[in-house]
Amino acid sequence: MRLDDAFGFGLRALTGARSRTWLMLLAMAIGVASVVVLTALGEGARHFVANEFSSLGSHLVIVIPGKVETTGDTPPLVGGTPRDLTLEDALALERSSAIQRIAPLVLGAAPVSYRQLERDITVMGSTADLMPIRNLELARGKFLPETDPTRESAVTVIGDKLKKELFGNRRAIGEWVRIHDRRFRVIGILKPLGESLGMDIGDIAVIPVASAQSLFNTEGLFRILVQAEGREAVSRARQAVIDIIRQRHDDEEDITVITQDALLSTFDDIFRSLTYTVAGIASISLAVAGILIMNVMLVAVSQRTAEIGLLKALGGRRGEILSLFLIEAGLLSVAGSTIGLMVAYGGVWIMGRIYPDFPLLIPLWSLGAALGISLATGLLFGILPARHAARLDPVVALAGR
């Protein structure tokens, strides 16, 4: 028997039994569509988080005072009493060829007031390079000037929310605000970036790092943000940071260096396993579809017993009858998954319309997996009925018994 004939025969058998065929197509389509849509959601979530991280700034290396013992993937624990990370330490990092720019950070809470209005906000001491490192944008005015970081200067750049609360619609640039007990002149207003990993950029005041150190009466930095020369330079930059600080800290490695990639890959792993889990759960519906196919094929075999007997009487061999029914099951799987894929793409497209910010992606592997699993279940669950058909005794089958 020729293969094209076997397919033609299977196709006619399927189109000849419409409701049975539609039922199985539906089951298969639901299974495939749920696998694909759910993995698309999982992948979407993963990319969403990745995007969030990249809004943090690119090729970022974060230096935190204190040695953090990281064992495997468990959350870090701070140990020992670290030496302060000083502004000089930060500036020393600029020597490394792997490092493009750095921004020291001093963080503290302080009241900010303008005339009678007062707000408690976060004050961030840093340098001009904070802007490119954190991808900050200005709504108005200028950012911190590029001067010697060790020099104090009474200027501040404020978040847009703070600006509204203190000044309303009035002009803020050039006005003097009081932070704690000192006066600073407003030189710029930040564009709202929304929530960026838990820190509200709208509700801060940025001042030169030296001013912040004296305002909060501290030598130590909260952290140093380091931007590597490029993505490939991140690990070199990381090593440079460790080497330089160790040299400056009497050969003691009392800092923790976090690369964005490491953070990202942790989240990546979490979301990837989430995606696999969800896909796995959805595959159960594929298995259910497979069992349905088996049932309906068994019914088909018993309904078509006389036909099978006839095929045998006409000289159909056992293997040919087996392959006829397997091809039928396979065709059902393929057609069902095709419909399922169309439904999935349609669904993802519609969701993309409703939530344009959420990056929905159908990963190639999920297409492959859905198609593979549906074909495998179709054939696997098709084998039992097909073997049953192939083994029928022709005389008994012809009698329709």
Add this chain to the structure above:
Amino acid sequence: MIRLERINRSFMVGDETVHALRDIDLEMAAGDYLSIMGPSGSGKSTLLNILGLLDQPDSGRYFLQGTETTALNETEQAVARRDHIGFVFQSFHLIPRLTAAQNIELPLMLAGVEPAERTGRVAAVLEQLGLSDRARHRPDQLSGGQRQRVAIARATIMQPALLLADEPTGNLDKHSGDEVVQTLEQLNSRGITLVVVTHDPEIGGRASRRIRMVDGAIDPGHPMTGSG
């Protein structure tokens, strides 16, 4: 062409053994026209099924065109059925979703004949049986007589040496029945070996050789004509 030697076939029904065939001896030459009659349950269909390699005897030997068929395995028997034997059944056994032409084409399809060649052969058979205008009709659009003639076309499309018909007129009125018998006899006159099981003495009587079965054995008292 056909030789049966002491063929036995029994079935277990509950815990009783039913002897459907007892020590059947039968010899047929190519081109013979044999009718098998006898009461219901006498083993006619069982004999026909064994002749057609659809069923295997419990004991005895069956030679078809010089080959001992009882020594063939299942696949070889299927191929022998395909290439040398045609069946016509009382209930036609046409596949309802296929057209007349597609039903007739089935044995060619199973044999792996090229589609182009199939079309020609199907058309020729349809022509020969006067069914050309019914080629695209499905079985439910055909009369009983037409259905049986489609079945005959299917049984003969592989040009078998042996044509077996089990009560081919059983589901037909007198007129269609006669037409079908004439079609079968026409094929016989062109050389095909024909075996017809029937209840109808009038139809059975037309055969050049007649046997009567009683309780699983060939009735020796029955007059036989022709060679044997």
